Amino acid sequence: MKPLVIGNLKADCPIIQGGMGVGISLSSLAGAVAKAGGIGIISTAQIGFRDPEFLKAPMEANLRAIRTEFEKARKIAPKGIIGFNIMVATRQYALYVKEAVKAGADLIISGAGLPITLPELVEGAKTKIAPIVSTAKSASVICKMWDRKYRRIPDLVVIEGPLAGGHLGFSREDLARYGADTAQVRKTYDRDAYDREIQAIMKVIGEYEQKYKAHIPVAIAGGIFSREDVEHAMELGADGVQVGTRFVTTEECDAPMSYKQAYIDASEADIVITQSPVGMPGRAIRNHFLEMVERQKEAGEKAVIRHCYQCLEHCDPRNIPYCITRALSNAAEGDLDHALLFCGSNACRCEKIETVAEVMKELTGA
Numbered sequence: 634m635k636p637l638v639i640g641n642l643k644a645d646c647p648i649i650q651g652g653m654g655v656g657i658s659l660s661s662l663a664g665a666v667a668k669a670g671g672i673g674i675i676s677t678a679q680i681g682f683r684d685p686e687f688l689k690a691p692m693e694a695n696l697r698a699i700r701t702e703f704e705k706a707r708k709i710a711p712k713g714i715i716g717f718n719i720m721v722a723t724r725q726y727a728l729y730v731k732e733a734v735k736a737g738a739d740l741i742i743s744g745a746g747l748p749i750t751l752p753e754l755v756e757g758a759k760t761k762i763a764p765i766v767s768t769a770k771s772a773s774v775i776c777k778m779w780d781r782k783y784r785r786i787p788d789l790v791v792i793e794g795p796l797a798g799g800h801l802g803f804s805r806e807d808l809a810r811y812g813a814d815t816a817q818v819r820k821t822y823d824r825d826a827y828d829r830e831i832q833a834i835m836k837v838i839g840e841y842e843q844k845y846k847a848h849i850p851v852a853i854a855g856g857i858f859s860r861e862d863v864e865h866a867m868e869l870g871a872d873g874v875q876v877g878t879r880f881v882t883t884e885e886c887d888a889p890m891s892y893k894q895a896y897i898d899a900s901e902a903d904i905v906i907t908q909s910p911v912g913m914p915g916r917a918i919r920n921h922f923l924e925m926v927e928r929q930k931e932a933g934e935k936a937v938i939r940h941c942y943q944c945l946e947h948c949d950p951r952n953i954p955y956c957i958t959r960a961l962s963n964a965a966e967g968d969l970d971h972a973l974l975f976c977g978s979n980a981c982r983c984e985k986i987e988t989v990a991e992v993m994k995e996l997t998g999a
Contacts, residue, residue: 634863634997637672637759639789639850642714642739642865644873645670646997648863649791651853652718652742653799653975654678655958656965658775658880664704665885665989667706667713674742675702677719677729679944680828691958692725696732703736704719714739716761721746722911724946728888729866730754734833742791742875745800745913747775753784758838763789767802769833771867776841786841790874792834794827796856797976800913802908808914816902818978822856831849831869841900858979863996878977889967895920895974896983904980907973910953911945918974922963926954 637647650666652658654676663673680702681687681694699717706715717733719726722745733741734755743751744765751762764787766772772790779785795803795813808814813819831853838849853866854875866874880886882893899918907923909915917923929936938950942958950956957973964972 634867635872637850637852639740639910640764641759642761644672644714647852648672648993648996649742649836649854649873649875650674650880651798651854651875652676652678653815653877653881654680654718655682655961656680657886657892658718658877659887660702660709660885662880662883662989663702663715664706664709665883666715666880666993667710669990669993670713671993672714672716672740673706673710674716674718674740675699675706677717677723678735679958679962682965687942688818691944692728696728699729699732700736703738705739708956713723716740716742717820718742718744720945721748722947724841724943726946727754729998734758734760734813740789742789744791744802745791747771747778749775749778749782752779752785761788763787763791763852765791765793765802766834767793768830769837771802772834772837776837780844786845786847788853790834790838790853791854792829792831792871794853794855796822797854798916798917798976798980799975800909800911805906806916813978814914816905816908816975818904819901828869846978853984855976857980857996858977860996860998874996876992878980878983879992879996880989881980882983883977883987883989883992888965891967891969892964892974893894893986896970896980897978897985899976899981899983901981905978905980908954910955910957911948912968914972916976916978919974919982920972920974922960922972923973930954940959941987970976 648671667673681698684694687694850872977984
C-alpha cells in the first residue's frame with residue numbers, strides 16, 4: 634500500500650489509530666502505532682483523569698496530561714507521527730487545541746461538532762488539522778467556512794461512517810436508514826448506501842482540491858477491521874483508514890485487561906446503540922451499567938450527579954441519566970459494572986490479544 638502523505642508528514646503505513654477516550658488511547662498505544670509506521674492518536678477526553686488534582690481542577694489536570702502523554706509517546710516513537718483527537722464539544726476546546734500545538738502535535742483530528750475555528754487555533758504552527766465528517770453536508774460546511782474565513786483547506790479529512798464506536802455523527806433515524814442501529818448490524822448494514830455518501834463527500838472535497846490545486850488526503854473510518862475493509866476503502870478513493878476497535882485488544886493499548894477482555898467476550902447481540910447524556914447516539918457493549926441506566930429510565934428515576942467534571946460544553950448535570958466522565962473513567966480503571974464500554978460494531982470479532990505490529994501487518998499485508 635502507498636504511504637499516507639499529509640503535507641510534509643509521511644506515514645509508511647496508511648493507518649491512523651482512532652482516538653478513544655477516556656484513557657483508552659494514550660501514549661502507549663499511540664506511540665506503538667507511530668513506531669510501527671502508522672499515525673498514533675492520543676485522545677484528550679479527560680486525559681488527566683489519573684492526576685491527583687483532577688477532581689478539584691479537571692481542566693488544568695487535562696492540559697498538563699496533554700504534554701505528559703505526548704512526551705511519553707514521543708519517547709516510544711522518536712520519528713513517528715503522533716497527534717491528538719480533540720472533540721469540538723469539549724468545554725474550553727480552544728485551550729486544548731493550543732496546548733496540543735505547544736506540546737508539538739503533528740496532527741489534530743477533530744469531530745463531535747464542526748471544528749469551524751480550528752485553523753485560527755493552529756495558525757503559524759506546523760500542526761496539521763483534520764476535521765471528522767459523516768455527511769457531504771458537514772464536509773461542505775467546514776470546507777466552505779475554512780475557505781471563506783481562513784483561505785485554506787483541511788490537511789486531511791476523516792470520513793467516519795455509522796459502524797464506528799463511541800459517539801456517532803448520525804441521528805437515530807440516519808442509523809436506521811443505513812441499517813446500522815440493530816444488534817445484527819453485519820447483516821442489516823447497507824454498505825452501498827453509505828458508500829454513496831462517501832462518494833458525495835469525495836465530490837465536495839474534490840471541488841476544493843481543484844480550487845486550491847492541491848490534494849486533500851482522505852481517511853475512511855468506522856467499521857475498519859480487516860485487510861478487506863482497508864482495500865474497500867482504497868477502492869473508494871481513500872488515501873488511508875482510521876481504525877479504533879481493532880487496536881483495543883492489543884498488548885500496547887492503554888485500557889486495562891478487563892476492558893480488552895470485555896471486547897473478546899462480547900457477542901454480536903451485546904453491541905447496542907445507546908443514548909449518551911449529551912444527546913448523541915453511541916455504540917457500546919451492553920453490561921450491568923447500561924441495564925441499570927435503562928431500568929432507571931423506565932422507572933422515571935433521575936440520576937444523582939454528585940460532581941461535575943466540566944467536560945462537555947452542552948451537558949446539564951440536572952438533566953442527564955449519568956455522568957459520562959465517571960462512566961468512561963470507570964471503564965479505564967477496570968470497574969466494568971459501573972462503566973460505559975464504548976466500542977465499534979466489530980468488537981465481537983475480537984478474539985485474542987495481539988500486538989500493534991501484528992495488527993498493522995494484517996491490515997496492510999506488509
